[in-house]
Amino acid sequence: MHTGLTTVEAEELYRSGKGNIPPVSNTRTIPQIIRKNLFTYFNLIYLVLTVMVIAAGSYKSLTFLPAVLANTLIGTIQEISAKRTIDRLTLMNEATVPTLRDGEEVEIPMSGLVLGDVVILRAGMQIPADARVLEGELYVNESLLTGEADEIEKQTGSELLSGSFAVGGECRAVLTRVGDEAYASRLIREARAIGGSGQSEMVRDINHIILFAGIAILPMGAALFLNSHLAGASFRDSIESVVAVVVGMIPQGLTLLFSTALAISAVRLARHKVLLHDMRSVETLARVDVLCVDKTGTITEETMTVKDFIAFYEEQENPVKTSALLGSYLSAMPDNNATMLALRDRFQSDNALNSEFVEPFSSKTKFSSLKTGEKEYRLGAPEILLKGSQLKKVEPMLNEYARAGLRVLAFVVIDNGRTHLLALVTLENTIRPDAEEAFSRFREQGVRILVISGDNPVTVSGLAQRVGIEGAENYVNALDLKSDEALREALKAKTVFGRTTPDQKRSIVRLLKEQGYRVAMTGDGVNDILAMKEADCSIAMGTGSKAAMHAAQVVLLDSEFSRMKDIVAEGRRDINNIERSSTLFLVKNLFSLFLGIFSVFLLDAYPLKPTQVSLISSFNIGIPAGLLALERDERKPQGRFLEKVLFRALPAAITDFLVIASMAMFGEVFGLTTDDVSVAATYLLAIVGFMILVRISLPMSRYRAGVLAGCIIGLALCAALFSDLFFMNRLSLQCLLLLIVFAITTEPILRYLTMFFGWIERVMERRWEKKAVEAEK
Numbered sequence: 001m002h003t004g005l006t007t008v009e010a011e012e013l014y015r016s017g018k019g020n021i022p023p024v025s026n027t028r029t030i031p032q033i034i035r036k037n038l039f040t041y042f043n044l045i046y047l048v049l050t051v052m053v054i055a056a057g058s059y060k061s062l063t064f065l066p067a068v069l070a071n072t073l074i075g076t077i078q079e080i081s082a083k084r085t086i087d088r089l090t091l092m093n094e095a096t097v098p099t100l101r102d103g104e105e106v107e108i109p110m111s112g113l114v115l116g117d118v119v120i121l122r123a124g125m126q127i128p129a130d131a132r133v134l135e136g137e138l139y140v141n142e143s144l145l146t147g148e149a150d151e152i153e154k155q156t157g158s159e160l161l162s163g164s165f166a167v168g169g170e171c172r173a174v175l176t177r178v179g180d181e182a183y184a185s186r187l188i189r190e191a192r193a194i195g196g197s198g199q200s201e202m203v204r205d206i207n208h209i210i211l212f213a214g215i216a217i218l219p220m221g222a223a224l225f226l227n228s229h230l231a232g233a234s235f236r237d238s239i240e241s242v243v244a245v246v247v248g249m250i251p252q253g254l255t256l257l258f259s260t261a262l263a264i265s266a267v268r269l270a271r272h273k274v275l276l277h278d279m280r281s282v283e284t285l286a287r288v289d290v291l292c293v294d295k296t297g298t299i300t301e302e303t304m305t306v307k308d309f310i311a312f313y314e315e316q317e318n319p320v321k322t323s324a325l326l327g328s329y330l331s332a333m334p335d336n337n338a339t340m341l342a343l344r345d346r347f348q349s350d351n352a353l354n355s356e357f358v359e360p361f362s363s364k365t366k367f368s369s370l371k372t373g374e375k376e377y378r379l380g381a382p383e384i385l386l387k388g389s390q391l392k393k394v395e396p397m398l399n400e401y402a403r404a405g406l407r408v409l410a411f412v413v414i415d416n417g418r419t420h421l422l423a424l425v426t427l428e429n430t431i432r433p434d435a436e437e438a439f440s441r442f443r444e445q446g447v448r449i450l451v452i453s454g455d456n457p458v459t460v461s462g463l464a465q466r467v468g469i470e471g472a473e474n475y476v477n478a479l480d481l482k483s484d485e486a487l488r489e490a491l492k493a494k495t496v497f498g499r500t501t502p503d504q505k506r507s508i509v510r511l512l513k514e515q516g517y518r519v520a521m522t523g524d525g526v527n528d529i530l531a532m533k534e535a536d537c538s539i540a541m542g543t544g545s546k547a548a549m550h551a552a553q554v555v556l557l558d559s560e561f562s563r564m565k566d567i568v569a570e571g572r573r574d575i576n577n578i579e580r581s582s583t584l585f586l587v588k589n590l591f592s593l594f595l596g597i598f599s600v601f602l603l604d605a606y607p608l609k610p611t612q613v614s615l616i617s618s619f620n621i622g623i624p625a626g627l628l629a630l631e632r633d634e635r636k637p638q639g640r641f642l643e644k645v646l647f648r649a650l651p652a653a654i655t656d657f658l659v660i661a662s663m664a665m666f667g668e669v670f671g672l673t674t675d676d677v678s679v680a681a682t683y684l685l686a687i688v689g690f691m692i693l694v695r696i697s698l699p700m701s702r703y704r705a706g707v708l709a710g711c712i713i714g715l716a717l718c719a720a721l722f723s724d725l726f727f728m729n730r731l732s733l734q735c736l737l738l739l740i741v742f743a744i745t746t747e748p749i750l751r752y753l754t755m756f757f758g759w760i761e762r763v764m765e766r767r768w769e770k771k772a773v774e775a776e777k
C-alpha cells in the first residue's frame with residue numbers, strides 16, 4: 001500500500017530545489033517590468049539626446065524629459081499593479097492535487113508538490129508533473145503535447161506526461177520529474193526559444209509602427225544635423241533641430257498607452273472575478289465574430305439533478321431492482337463529472353458491481369461500460385446504444401424529453417450479443433439566470449453564437465431557444481457529419497451542433513478560422529480543451545475542470561457567464577480608445593518625418609524648437625489621448641487597426657506638413673526671423689491638432705468637449721505664462737498676417753484630404769470584404 005512522503009520529507013525536498021515550481025509565470029517579475037519600461041530603445045535615444053543638449057548648452061530643450069520620465073514611471077506602476085492583482089487571483093485559483101502525505105489524502109497546490117509525491121489522479125484533472133502509474137487505470141488525452149487526440153489507457157507502470165489531462169478513470173501515481181525537468185516545461189522553454197507569432201492584431205501593428213520609427217530616426221537625425229551645420233548654423237542650433245525632429249518622430253506615448261490600457265483593464269476585470277492568463281486576450285475577444293459555447297456552464301448551471309427514471313427491462317424485472325442495479329453500476333464507475341454526481345445522489349448504493357473490465361465515460365464514444373461475467377452494462381446516449389426497432393420504439397419519448405430541454409441517458413445490458421434496454425434516466429440543468437441577457441448583448445453587438453455540445457441536439461436546441469440564441473431552431477446531429485466538408489456546409493445554416501466529439505469541436509473552430517472569422521470558445525470540461533486551444537480566445541468556467549482552466553486564456557472564477565460582456569466591453573474600450581489616440585500620435589510622427597525630409601533638402605534649418613514640439617505633444621496628443629482612453633466605448637471594432645489609424649492620421653499629418661513647410665518657405669522669401677516662423681508654425685500645428693482632435697471625438701459628448709476645452713486653455717496658458725521656456729515670443733505684424741492666411745487654408749486642405757483618404761479606405765474595405773466573402777464560399 002502506497003502511503004506517500006511524510007511532511008518532513010516533502011519540506012526537505014522542496015528546500016533542496018525538488019519542488020514543482022512552474023518554469024514560467026503568466027506575468028513578468030517586478031525587476032523584469034522595471035527593466036522593460038526603463039531600458040528601451042527609445043529611452044536610449046532620449047538619453048543620447050539629453051547628453052547632446054547638455055553638451056550644446058541648450059537646457060530649455062530638455063522639456064521632453066518630464067514626459068519621458070512620466071511615461072516610464074506610469075507604465076511601470078500600472079504593470080506592477082496589474083501583476084500583483086493577477087498573481088493574487090492566480091494564487092487563489094491555483095489547482096490543487098489530491099496527494100498522499102503521512103499516509104493521508106490531502107489537497108496540495110500544484111506548485112507545492114515535490115519529486116516522489118504520490119498523487120491521486122481523476123477525470124478532469126491536469127497531470128501536474130511527469131509521473132508513473134502505481135495502481136489503477138487512467139484514460140489520458142495527450143493532444144496538447146503531441147497533437148494526437150486519441151484517448152490513451154494508462155495502467156500500472158505507464159508513464160504520464162505533464163500537460164496532458166485525464167478524461168476518465170482513477171489512479172495513484174508517483175511524480176518522477178517536476179518543475180523545469182517536466183516534459184511540458186521543456187516544451188515551453190523550447191517554444192519560447194524559437195519564438196512565435198501569437199501577437200494580437202493591435203500589438204503587431206503597433207510594433208510595426210515602432211520598428212519603422214526606430215529605423216528612420218537615426219538617419220533622419222544625422223542628415224538634419226549635417227544639413228543644418230553645413231548651412232552655417234551653430235552647433236547649438238543644429239542640435240536643437242535634431243532634437244525637435246527626433247522627439248517628434250518617437251512614438252513613445254503609443255507604447256505607454258497600449259500597455260497601460262491593458263494593465264488597467266486587467267485590474268478592472270479582476271474586480272469582477274475574471275482572471276486573465278494573457279492580458280492581450282481582451283483585445284482578441286473584443287474583435288470576435290463567432291462565439292462557440294458549450295451547453296453546460298454557459299446556458300445552464302454545471303450541477304444536474306435527476307428528473308425521471310423509466311424502467312424497460314424485458315424480462316419483467318421490477319423497477320426497484322433495475323434502480324438498484326443502476327446504483328451498483330454507478331458505484332463501480334470511477335467518473336466524478338456532474339452527470340455522475342447527480343446519478344449517484346439519486347441512485348445510491350454501497351454494493352458496487354463486480355467487474356472484469358471498466359471503461360469510464362468518454363466524450364468520444366458517448367458512453368461508459370462495465371463487464372461482469374457474460375454481461376456488459378453500458379450507460380450513455382440512447383441514439384448510440386440503441387439500434388433499429390429498439391430506438392424507434394422509444395424515439396417519440398426521447399423527442400418529447402429533448403424538446404423539454406432534458407438530457408436522456410440509456411442504461412442497457414448486452415447479453416449474448418443482444419442489447420436490452422434496462423431504463424431511461426432524464427436529467428435537467430438549471431438555466432443560468434444571466435444567460436438570456438448575456439446572449440442578447442452578443443446578438444446586439446453582431447456576434448454569432450454557435451452552441452457545440454455533446455448532448456442531444458434537440459435538447460440543446462430547446463435550451464438555446466429558451467435563452468434567446470438567434471437561429472437556435474436550426475440544429476444538427478454531429479454524428480451525421482462524417483467529414484470536414486459536411487461540417488463546413490452545416491456551419492452555413494446551423495446554430496446548434498449536438499453529439500459533437502472533442503475532435504469535431506476543434507474542427508468546427510478551425511473551419512471557422514479558415515473562413516476568416518475570429519473565434520472564441522467557452523468550455524468547462526476536458527472535452528472542450530481541444531477546441532479552446534484552437535480558438536483565437538479561450539474562456540473557461542471557474543467551477544469547471546482544472547485542465548480546462550489551465551488551458552484557457554481567460555477564466556471566469558465565479559463561473560458567471562454574464563462576465564463575458566465585461567470582458568468584451570473592456571476590450572472594445574481598449575481598441576477604440578487606442579485607435580483614436582494612435583491617430584493623434586501618428587499625426588505627430590508622420591508630420592515630423594515629412595518635415596524632416598523637407599528640411600534636409602529645401603530648408604536651412606528645422607522650423608520648430610524642441611520645446612515647442614513638447615508643448616504641442618502635450619496638449620494636442622499626450623493629455624487628450626490619456627483622458628480619452630478612460631472613456632467607455634463599446635462599439636464593435638471594424639476594419640484593420642493599422643490601416644484605420646494610418647488613413648485617419650495622414651490627412652492631418654499632410655496638412656501640418658503643407659502649411660508648416662509653406663510657412664517656412666514664405667518666411668525665407670519675406671525675410672522673417674526663424675523665431676517668428678517657429679512661433680507661427682507652433683500655432684498652426686496647434687490649430688490642425690485641435691481640428692483633428694475634434695474629428696476623432698465625434699460624436700461630441702460633454703466629457704469630450706471638456707477634454708478639448710481644457711487642452712485649448714492649457715496650451716494657451718502655457719504659451720502665455722512660460723513664453724520664454726517655449727520660445728513663444730510675440731509675433732511681428734507681418735508674420736501674424738501670414739499666420740492668419742495659412743490658418744484659414746488649413747480647414748479646406750484637411751477636409752479634402754480627409755475625403756480623399758476616406759475614399760481610399762472605403763475602396764480597400766470593400767476589397768477585403770469581397771475577399772472574405774469569396775473565402776467563405
